Amino acid sequence: MITEKALKTLEFPKVIEHVKTYTTSSVGKAMIEELKPSTDFSEIEQWTEETDEALAVLRVKGNVPLGGLFDIRPHARRAQIGGILSATELMEIASTIRASKIIRRFIEDVRDAEDFSVKHLHGYTESIPVLTELEHEINACVDENGMVLDSASQTLRSIRSQLRTAVQRIREKLDSYTRGQNATKMLSDAIVTIRNDRYVIPVKAEYRSHYGGIVHDQSSSGQTLFIEPNAVVQLNNDARALRVKEQEEIERILKELTLQVEIVASDLFHLVKTMATLDTIFAKAKYGTAENCTRPLINQEGRIRLVRARHPLISKSEAVANTIEFGDPDTAVVITGPNTGGKTVTLKTVGLCTLMAQSGIPIPALDGSEVAIFESIFADIGDEQSIEQSLSTFSSHMVNIVDILKKFDDKSLILFDELGAGTDPQEGAALAISILDEVHGKGARVMATTHYPELKAYGYNRPGVVNASVEFDVETLSPTYKLLLGVPGRSNAFEISKRLGLPHHIIQHAESFTGTDRSEVDTMIASLEESRKRAEQDADETKRILEESEQLKRQLAEELAAYEAKKEQLAEKAREKARKIVEDARRESEAVVQELRELQKQAAAGVKEHELIDARKRLENALPTNPVLKKEKQKKQRAENLQAGDEVKVLSFGQKGTLLEKVSATEWAVQIGVLKMKLNESDLEYVKPDKPLKTVSVHNVAGRSAGGVKLELDLRGERYEDALLRTEKYLDDAVLANYPRVSIIHGKGTGALRTGIQQMLKKDRRVKSYRFGEAGEGGYGVTIVELK
Incomplete structure (x- = not known):
């Protein structure tokens, strides 16, 4: 069990407050406030999968339609015990039903359109009861502002029509007073107002008897009386009676609607709970998206691997990301080094990430992170000094540690901050080592911070324990907050003193008291730190190159896909153009054939030569040709040996003719109809002789010179x-x-x-x-x- 004390110590409630800001309804906020880390592996796994589905939906859709959700459970309970719901309460019920329909349809569309699974989200929306009939009944009677509509019943429509008429008659009568000749003299203001739900006019006190009637109110000075003249008393009475009838009819309508709510009250309870659950799931996902969080892997073997993890309560721009890994085979981490270096932040980062993962909340770390499920988490962090109990810092810490030692087991995560601090350094260090041996020996996962130098060798003497430290930059005299696993912390007192100007002979004298072993250890630690920094720099450079390669690969894949799509598009366009050319050619050919048939019928009357030539030309031009093949064919045919008597086509005129004789190396005399022309050989194309058309008989037309x-x-x-x-x-x-x-x-x-x-x-x-x-x-x- 994870205690409230541990949650408070690790500041988990602050994370919950942050997540709560991403909910869209009061029921969602209430459910987030009640959220506690689970210790059940299957439940945590389901929560994690639900949040992962919501993260995928947000990546694709950007937002989720969860507006219009109200906590209508009190309304449903009041309907069950015989109360009558107000129009506003009924409007909230209709709005909540409509919101459930919208999210149901939204998740169904995502499931049908996208290639990722939303089985958990779809399971929730599928379980939402369909109450469309009740929604329509309420919407037919109540508008979105919580007012009962005239159309709610024929009786209400009639009463309100009569009431409007009565009010109009009252105002017309009173307006005659405000526009009268004596209005300026006798009235304080030429207006009609309302007192005690009756229409009145403001009359100066000295002219009260002039109007008569009933005085309903007076001004604070007593100079103005609000009088209901005798002439409108009965009209106001009639209007009041109509208002009473209106209210009775409204109550009857609301009672009927309330009875319908009572019938489906249990369905409404389930609907609200399901919608609140969806609101909670998407609030976690929205938080994860906003804070660049990811879904961690979950295990039951006690392994913790946080890749570039940040403290969730420190802003992204300020937090230093660290990779923290232990639990298998090393089950304990001892972080040594000076204060204000970030050791406590590291402890809280591990504790909070674990609590968030066990609550189904994404953690502020990179993909590939892994978190173990612990049945109990203990934390002894911060200044535990208790003035009320007259306990010192050491005593307060020890009371807390004693309680932890009574409750922990091998499925516990224990976080010690400044273990053994507040007492004699030699005794404090000995106690720290003994406590660590106790919790580590029983298989618990433990992370402890200390500034005792005696614990630097602890990780080397105990199997399953790893040393760590927080890096300190002696150049700037400030910590970098980077965690160095496998490297114990070293004292920077001499380097800092040197930077601050302490005389060199004093520093040398001080070093003589530390001994050779201490100097060698510090030199070894410095070497380890340098090696670790180089390894991290190499890893970062490798990661950068890998990311660039992946990005280039994605870019090339996208360009290839775009090229293939463009290629297919052009091919389809070409096919469409070819189909159109063939269709046009077919129609033109049919037209020419029909014309030739007509010419055949008219042969007896004589056919003009140019008409026949034109028809043949149109028939030839109707055939679709490939321009490239046509040019190659022309070149090939022009290259053939032309002879006198060959039939050729004059390309520039599009007419056929007969070669007479070659007049030069590149020119021929050509007979085209009755014309003789001298043409260049490049303008001529050999044409095979046509077979005579047996189906068409024509008379030759004598040519003229x-x-x-x-x-x-x-x-x-x-x-x-x-x-x-x-x-x-x-x-x-x-x-x-x-x-x-x-x-x-x-x-x-x-x-x-x-x-x-x-x-x-x-x-x-x-x-x-x-x-x-x-x-x-x-x-x-x-x-x-x-x-x-």
Whole structure:
């Protein structure tokens, strides 16, 4: 059992006060205040796992919705004994039920969405009773401010409507007095006020008889009377009667709701207890997050290993972190050295971390820390001098130690501060050694501090005992508060005196009295301290490099994951683009095939050559191609030996032609339709001869030489229909002649021919654009046509 005295000595209540600030409800605070360290291993393990789950939830979610929780247990008890709950109490019950629903849904969402376990938290929320019906009943009658709503019942709505009407009539009547001609003269103030739940007006005392009625109050000076005029007495009576009815109806509604609360009172008790438990668990986790605490491993073998542990009651910026390890195989630690070096802080750090772990509270140490479960913890720390009992410091300590020696066993943790102090040094040291032999011999885990030099050799003479000291910086004449396990403390009196200016011959004379053995021991301790410091520096450097490596590994893993995600995203985008290209090609191909079928049907009427060429070109362009493969193919085909008579494609025009003859090393004469052109070999691509289309029969259109087609068409004097036909035929000839621009002369006249020509040009797909002629080109009498 862990005594209250030990808890108080180690200042555990201060830790509890700190944790309590992270609760969100009064029931959570009360549960934290009652928290005591457990000695049951399974219970402690469960508490630790619950806190660890809460820490994981806070890391992911940042916060937990635990607001709106009230201690409604007194309300439920009053409902059980026949009392009627107030509207505010009912509102608190509804709010608590709603809070339980929110946290239940929150934990379920975390369980479904995250990859870590919340089995303990989910077990608590699953056990919360569902009281949604009661919540809705209360919310339908009471608002969030604890007021009964008009909608609570039809009767209440009717009464309040009548009451508002009555009050309005009273105010209208009294307002007529305050706005009357004599108001300024007879009234102290032109207002309507309330006295004794009745509406009145402030009348000057000398004009009391003018208004008549009932005097309900007067001012402190007696100069003003608050009078209820006769004209509103009956109206006030009616309003008062309505208020009585209103209150009776409200009490009836509250009584019905209270009866519903009584039915589920036991469920409400369980709900509050479960919610308080969740509030407590998350308060521990919030404390751990705020103080950079971690979950320790728990064992029953008495092992203590605190990695970079800090005192929980010293601020993070000031506390010095120490690694403390003992219990297996060493079961005792003796810390020697001068006062004010931090020995007591080390004792309390071990004791508090143990108490916190046995309470399910995260400890201020790094991951990998381990804490043993002790059935009893004893602490003899601080100045125990008792003036009331006329006990000296030594006597007080000894009374405490005697009590400890009666109660401890092999499952105890014992903390001695300045063991044997307050008496003759030689006797005190002997007592300290004897007490340590007693507790260590019975298997208890013990940590003791002392400044007796005789105990420096204690750790070397006893198996299972390790020496330790707190580092002192002789350069700054101040302690560093760093714990050095395995190194006993040494006196720094000579070094400090030297730094402070004590003459050298005096220090030498003093050293002559210490003896050779003492000097050799101090030299050995100094060497151990130096070795220990170098080892710690090397360990810190190794840890830093390891952390940097881990960080680099995580960074590379993140970048690799981002690269893979980007790669997949681009691949999906490319696949989507390819699908779209294929779909567009399919639609275009279907359109061209349909057009070819139409041309087949119209073959008897004659098909224009450029229409067939255009259809074939569209069909070829509809096929999706890989630009890279296309370029390579072009290079390969251009590299082939071209011969006269080969069919080629002119890349710059997108038209097919036939090679006539090679006119130079890099140029060919090419026949494109009726045109002969001289083109560079790099602009030509070999095309295999097409097989004749058996399904399409067309009439060849006799070509015309460029010399037989003029650059302008004169339609002046032509009939409208003949002019359109001539324009259609002229455009065919101009396209075959490869003219980029032609002029159509239609004259100004009435404008009918001009309008018809331009409407036809607008619909003709051979026409790129058209415009009226400039001043030097014929103005509005000429249309200049740009051909594709």
